[in-house]
Amino acid sequence: MEKGSSSSATGSMQPTPSRPPPGSAGPLAWARKNLFSSPLNVALTVLGVWIIWTSVSAIYDWAIVRAVFTGSDGSACAKDGSGACWAFIAAKLDQFTYGRYPEAERWRANLTMALGALGLAGLMIPGVPRKGWVAVFTLFVFPIIAYFLLTGGSFGLKAVETELWGGLMVTLVVAVVGIVASFPIAVLLALGRRSQLPIVRYASVGFIEFVRGVPLITMLFMASVMLPLFLPDGVTFDKLLRALIGVALFEGAYLAEVIRGGLQAIPRGQYEAADALGLSYPKKMGLVVMPQALKLVIPGIVNSFIALFKDTSLVLIIGIFDLLGIVQQAVSSDARWFSPSTPLTAYVFAGFVFWIFCFGMSRYALWMERRLGNGQQR
Amino acid sequence: MAAQREKVAAQHSGAVPRSFADVLYDPRSRGLLLQALLVAAIVLLGYEVVSNATDNLQKQHIASGFGFLEHTAGFDISQSLIAYTNTSSYGRAFWVGLLNTLLVAALGVVLATAIGFIVGIARLSSNWLIARLAGVYVEVLRNIPPLLMLFAIYFAVLKTLPAPRDSIALPFHSYLNVRGLSVPSPVWQEGIWWVVAAFLIGLCAALLIWWLSARQKVSTGRTIAGAGWIGAAMVVVLPLLAFFAFNQPVVFNTPTIGRFNVTGGLTLLPELVALLGGLSLYTAAFVAEIVRAGVQGVSKGQKEAAVALGLSAGQVMRLVVIPQALRIIIPPLTNQYLNLTKNSSLAVAIGYPDLVHVFAGTVLNQTNQAIEVILITMAVYLTISLVTSVLMNWFNARMALVER
Numbered sequence: 001m002e003k004g005s006s007s008s009a010t011g012s013m014q015p016t017p018s019r020p021p022p023g024s025a026g027p028l029a030w031a032r033k034n035l036f037s038s039p040l041n042v043a044l045t046v047l048g049v050w051i052i053w054t055s056v057s058a059i060y061d062w063a064i065v066r067a068v069f070t071g072s073d074g075s076a077c078a079k080d081g082s083g084a085c086w087a088f089i090a091a092k093l094d095q096f097t098y099g100r101y102p103e104a105e106r107w108r109a110n111l112t113m114a115l116g117a118l119g120l121a122g123l124m125i126p127g128v129p130r131k132g133w134v135a136v137f138t139l140f141v142f143p144i145i146a147y148f149l150l151t152g153g154s155f156g157l158k159a160v161e162t163e164l165w166g167g168l169m170v171t172l173v174v175a176v177v178g179i180v181a182s183f184p185i186a187v188l189l190a191l192g193r194r195s196q197l198p199i200v201r202y203a204s205v206g207f208i209e210f211v212r213g214v215p216l217i218t219m220l221f222m223a224s225v226m227l228p229l230f231l232p233d234g235v236t237f238d239k240l241l242r243a244l245i246g247v248a249l250f251e252g253a254y255l256a257e258v259i260r261g262g263l264q265a266i267p268r269g270q271y272e273a274a275d276a277l278g279l280s281y282p283k284k285m286g287l288v289v290m291p292q293a294l295k296l297v298i299p300g301i302v303n304s305f306i307a308l309f310k311d312t313s314l315v316l317i318i319g320i321f322d323l324l325g326i327v328q329q330a331v332s333s334d335a336r337w338f339s340p341s342t343p344l345t346a347y348v349f350a351g352f353v354f355w356i357f358c359f360g361m362s363r364y365a366l367w368m369e370r371r372l373g374n375g376q377q378r
Numbered sequence: 379m380a381a382q383r384e385k386v387a388a389q390h391s392g393a394v395p396r397s398f399a400d401v402l403y404d405p406r407s408r409g410l411l412l413q414a415l416l417v418a419a420i421v422l423l424g425y426e427v428v429s430n431a432t433d434n435l436q437k438q439h440i441a442s443g444f445g446f447l448e449h450t451a452g453f454d455i456s457q458s459l460i461a462y463t464n465t466s467s468y469g470r471a472f473w474v475g476l477l478n479t480l481l482v483a484a485l486g487v488v489l490a491t492a493i494g495f496i497v498g499i500a501r502l503s504s505n506w507l508i509a510r511l512a513g514v515y516v517e518v519l520r521n522i523p524p525l526l527m528l529f530a531i532y533f534a535v536l537k538t539l540p541a542p543r544d545s546i547a548l549p550f551h552s553y554l555n556v557r558g559l560s561v562p563s564p565v566w567q568e569g570i571w572w573v574v575a576a577f578l579i580g581l582c583a584a585l586l587i588w589w590l591s592a593r594q595k596v597s598t599g600r601t602i603a604g605a606g607w608i609g610a611a612m613v614v615v616l617p618l619l620a621f622f623a624f625n626q627p628v629v630f631n632t633p634t635i636g637r638f639n640v641t642g643g644l645t646l647l648p649e650l651v652a653l654l655g656g657l658s659l660y661t662a663a664f665v666a667e668i669v670r671a672g673v674q675g676v677s678k679g680q681k682e683a684a685v686a687l688g689l690s691a692g693q694v695m696r697l698v699v700i701p702q703a704l705r706i707i708i709p710p711l712t713n714q715y716l717n718l719t720k721n722s723s724l725a726v727a728i729g730y731p732d733l734v735h736v737f738a739g740t741v742l743n744q745t746n747q748a749i750e751v752i753l754i755t756m757a758v759y760l761t762i763s764l765v766t767s768v769l770m771n772w773f774n775a776r777m778a779l780v781e782r
């Protein structure tokens with residue numbers, strides 16, 4: 001710190017900057033400063049190296065050296081001293097991806113995922129032209145296409161019961177529907193909570209605080225056992241749809257608080273200017289306040305989507321086979337693959353898939369935050 | 379023309395009733411109209427729900443009301459902090475579940491805080507390697523669903539442990555096997571109350587000395603010499619003296635390994651161990667981030683000013699940085715504690731007898747009274763949340779920076 005400032009002060013007099021004194025730069029100096037600066041630091045470094053060495057060698061040994069990569073059942077994995085049972089993952093990969101979705105119809109799931117990925121990429125990459133149309137496609141057209149593609153029963157497609165859905169496909173369906181459906185709920189609740197009208201405000205506050213105060217499991221239980229009692233005779237909902245309603249309401253309340261944060265950050269002058277221009281309430285919010293507020297809280301929104309993505313695994317408790325549910329089922333009920341190492345392998349695989357999605361989203365949020373921050377610093 | 383002028387004049391004096399469009403465009407009346415519509419919608423929805431529910435319940439011959447809480451439960455619960463047998467009532471089962479939830483939440487909060495503070499401080503370490511390791515911990519654990527971690531710990535680790543007769547022996551006569559972790563349990567003998575009393579007396583005396591010392595410091599600038607150590611010694615030495623004076627009034631009941639089971643001692647259920655481990659490791663990742671943000675949130679000038687005043691490194695930390703960091707840390711930390719409490723409901727997936735498992739699971743299945751059971755369960759969690767946030771707001775108001 002001091003060195004930097006003194007060299008810049010003398011820089012105007014000296015045309016060529018002098019070399020740093022020996023021993024203050026380079027990897028050795030870096031190591032001395034960051035790893036061995038004091039006896040305590042040396043001890044910590046030794047501890048760190050020991051932790052890394054033991055864990056990396058144990059993981060390497062388990063996942064690669066002693067691992068079983070091929071086999072048609074669990075006999076090889078059940079041998080004493082064998083490590084990860086990757087053969088199990090290889091054999092079950094289709095099931096983990098699609099559940100019991102009929103094999104001949106799986107192209108529909110693939111096409112849906114591809115379309116979704118395309119739309120999402122268009123929304124998330126900043127330089128894409130015609131963002132408005134991309135948004136309309138991803139948020140309104142794509143869900144409709146996806147619905148008809150996945151459920152079938154029209155346009156000459158074979159109907160596929162949601163009972164047969166499973167695996168990563170269901171995880172993604174729950175997450176995407178949760179995100180898309182919770183968004184309008186959240187915007188309305190956030191506006192309601194900031195409304196001048198007392199009844200609207202109390203209703204929103206009550207709903208938000210209620211939902212945020214209870215665990216998601218109880219919301220899912222409510223959707224799966226209480227909702228059918230509330231419906232008139234003869235009206236029945238699909239089990240997956242009931243879970244989706246629960247998830248959307250739950251996520252809506254959490255997202256509403258994030259959006260409210262954005263609304264509160266907009267200066268009062270913006271509201272007043274919109275009023276002075278004679279804009280009606282919907283126009284004021286839709287054209288002036290919301291676009292700024294939402295842009296401010298994009299990182300918060302992504303974080304709440306990460307939480308939602310992890311929470312989708314809870315649907316297995318009410319009997320829907322998402323990725324974790326189907327992994328759990330395969331581990332506990334397929335006797336052909338029974339071995340001491342099968343469960344750990346399966347959970348490591350599922351954990352890795354969840355981790356990739358969540359870590360990716362969190363990096364995106366970080367990157368977006370930096371980008372938006374740059375824009376605001378000007 | 380004249381009529382129009384008359385109308386305008388009348389409007390100014392407010393005598394003529396306004397047209398429908400006028401009413402619709404008046405912000406006040408439009409607000410009223412909107413709220414009336416909302417109330418009507420809510421009432422309609424409520425009516426629809428209630429009438430459908432009563433119809434459906436009647437058709438399915440499901441009783442309603444809270445009378446079922448008095449009925450005999452008829453099922454066993456693997457862990458209960460209060461006396462419970464299968465002849466106890468559903469209401470008793472509710473309390474067993476609630477206490478189990480509170481137990482796991484309390485233990486989880488302590489563990490998560492401990493791990494989280496260690497990892498959070500490690501992330502700020504000047505040692506590059508340690509900081510990176512802590513970063514890896516946070517990034518890995520907070521991006522994996524907690525339910526998956528519970529499954530991994532429970533099914534992949536604890537369920538593959540040996541049977542009781544091949545138990546893994548641990549220090550202090552503890553044993554680990556597929557039935558759980560068995561540790562020696564203390565059995566208090568006569569005279570233990572004297573030890574407790576000695577501890578309380580020592581604590582009071584220590585507090586008195588510390589208080590006197592602090593008062594003297596405020597008035598004269600000098601502390602009572604050695605006040606800190608004298609107080610600490612009183613807290614430790616007095617109960618120890620009593621302990622030996624009353625002939626060590628505690629006996630340990632050590633577990634012994636049988637062929638199929640472990641008898642004696644205290645056995646922690648594997649479900650409890652898995653739930654506790656999963657929840658605290660997961661929550662600790664978030665706590666670590668909060669701690670890091672809190673310490674980094676204290677401005678550099680504060681530390682520099684403290685150093686300039688001649689405080690030692692420890693004093694800078696204890697007197698300047700930590701009090702200010704706590705102000706930033708505590709509100710989000712409470713949120714994490716609440717999350718942990720709510721996440722403890724994941725117990726239902728691995729069979730730990732918490733509130734959701736016992737009440738919203740078994741009791742609901744036996745009685746079929748979904749509405750009452752779910753409402754009670756939700757009300758419990760809601761109460762915990764609301765009480766915590768009220769306490770939090772009070773605490774925050776006390777801690778908040780008092781500015782001009």
